[in-house]
Amino acid sequence: MSGGTQGGPEDAPAPGAEHAAEQAYSDFRKNLSYGDYLRLDDLRAAHQPITDAHDEHLFIAIHHVSEVWLDLIVRELLAAMALLERGITDAPLKMLTRVVRAQEQLTNAWEVLKTMTPADYLQFRHAFGQASGFQSQSYRMVEFLLGNRNPTMLRPHAHRPDLHGPLVEALHGPSVYDLALRLLSERGFAIPDEVLQRDRTQKPELNEAVLQAWLEVYRNTEAYWDLYALAEKLVDVEDNFRRWRFNHLTTVSRTIGMKRGSGGTSGVGYLRSALDHVLFPELWEVRTRL
Ligand code: HEM
Ligand SMILES: N[C@@H](CC(=O)c1ccccc1NC=O)C(=O)O
Numbered sequence: 586m587s588g589g590t591q592g593g594p595e596d597a598p599a600p601g602a603e604h605a606a607e608q609a610y611s612d613f614r615k616n617l618s619y620g621d622y623l624r625l626d627d628l629r630a631a632h633q634p635i636t637d638a639h640d641e642h643l644f645i646a647i648h649h650v651s652e653v654w655l656d657l658i659v660r661e662l663l664a665a666m667a668l669l670e671r672g673i674t675d676a677p678l679k680m681l682t683r684v685v686r687a688q689e690q691l692t693n694a695w696e697v698l699k700t701m702t703p704a705d706y707l708q709f710r711h712a713f714g715q716a717s718g719f720q721s722q723s724y725r726m727v728e729f730l731l732g733n734r735n736p737t738m739l740r741p742h743a744h745r746p747d748l749h750g751p752l753v754e755a756l757h758g759p760s761v762y763d764l765a766l767r768l769l770s771e772r773g774f775a776i777p778d779e780v781l782q783r784d785r786t787q788k789p790e791l792n793e794a795v796l797q798a799w800l801e802v803y804r805n806t807e808a809y810w811d812l813y814a815l816a817e818k819l820v821d822v823e824d825n826f827r828r829w830r831f832n833h834l835t836t837v838s839r840t841i842g843m844k845r846g847s848g849g850t851s852g853v854g855y856l857r858s859a860l861d862h863v864l865f866p867e868l869w870e871v872r873t874r875l
Contacts (some may be wrong), residue, residue, distance in 0.1 A: 643700070663730070685821045688828075705709070717770075732761070736756060753806065756786050759785065762789065788862070799871045800874055
């Protein structure tokens with residue numbers, strides 16, 4: 586029996602909904618309430634449009650929601666990687682599934698943002714100056730942890746050691762894919778030293794020996810079930826990453842056309858070139874070779 590002196594849900598027979606509400610706790614002068622726990626005052630304080638444009642509220646809300654999902658993805662990736670580093674594969678699969686679901690939420694956000702027309706956007710675009718998603722530290726963390734690395738991307742964060750530090754660490758540490766390859770090696774697959782010791786600040790390139798190892802895993806799924814499940818989960822992550830990028834590109838095209846980006850890049854041209862990037866090259870090539 587729980588509920589203490591104020592009584593709990595089990596104390597009385599189930600009342601109708603109208604009476605049930607009257608039994609709800611109502612004195613939060615000393616107890617932590619919903620809003621206190623979630624720091625909703627702080628959350629709302631972060632919503633600060635700088636123009637009177639109606640759609641700026643939508644723009645800010647979508648970015649805030651996206652940043653929250655990105656932070657969750659970073660946390661899950663780091664936790665999954667810490668376990669993979671110890672040779673554990675089952676719990677990381679669950680964490681990577683959560684990453685995949687969070688990516689779906691990120692991608693769905695475009696549906697809401699697309700209700701903003703180009704004219705609506707131009708009412709406030711001038712106000713934020715050089716600010717751009719290009720400077721999103723959490724997005725860059727996700728890219729670095731997944732292995733898409735480019736030291737140039739550190740530059741916008743040079744003035745903020747608290748944001749720069751974790752990025753530098755991620756840039757030099759193993760990616761989730763490096764850890765998967767290390768696992769392959771520990772299970773006896775011939776992964777060359779040049780792969781295991783590769784310059785991690787750069788993107789990985791397709792390696793024939795790695796491809797042969799994955800081929801063996803995909804041909805003998807029963808013998809290597811956990812490695813196979815891990816590989817397919819990574820493909821899910823990359824698949825969803827591509828969907829987010831593609832929807833971003835389409836949203837940008839329909840909103841600003843071929844205008845330059847506020848962050849200083851060519852805009853659509855820059856984003857289109859990112860679509861060609863492959864995170865886990867052997868996991869795609871294995872389909873062709875099977
Ligand atoms: C009307 C909506 C949007 C427009 C017009 C837009 C436009 C752009 C453009 C032009 C770039 C290229 C960099 C530059 O600014 O020069 C960019 C990059 C980026 N944007 Fe957006 N964006 C929009 C919404 C969003 C949203 C909702 C997010 C969610 C977080 C986002 C995240 C990013 C990220 C992470 C990058 C860097 C991509 C990379 O370096 O590969 N953007 N955006
Ligand atoms: N790069 C966008 C601006 C932009 O999208 C943006 C601006 C401020 C805060 C977040 C943004 N989102 C993503 O790039 C543009 O060129 O219009």
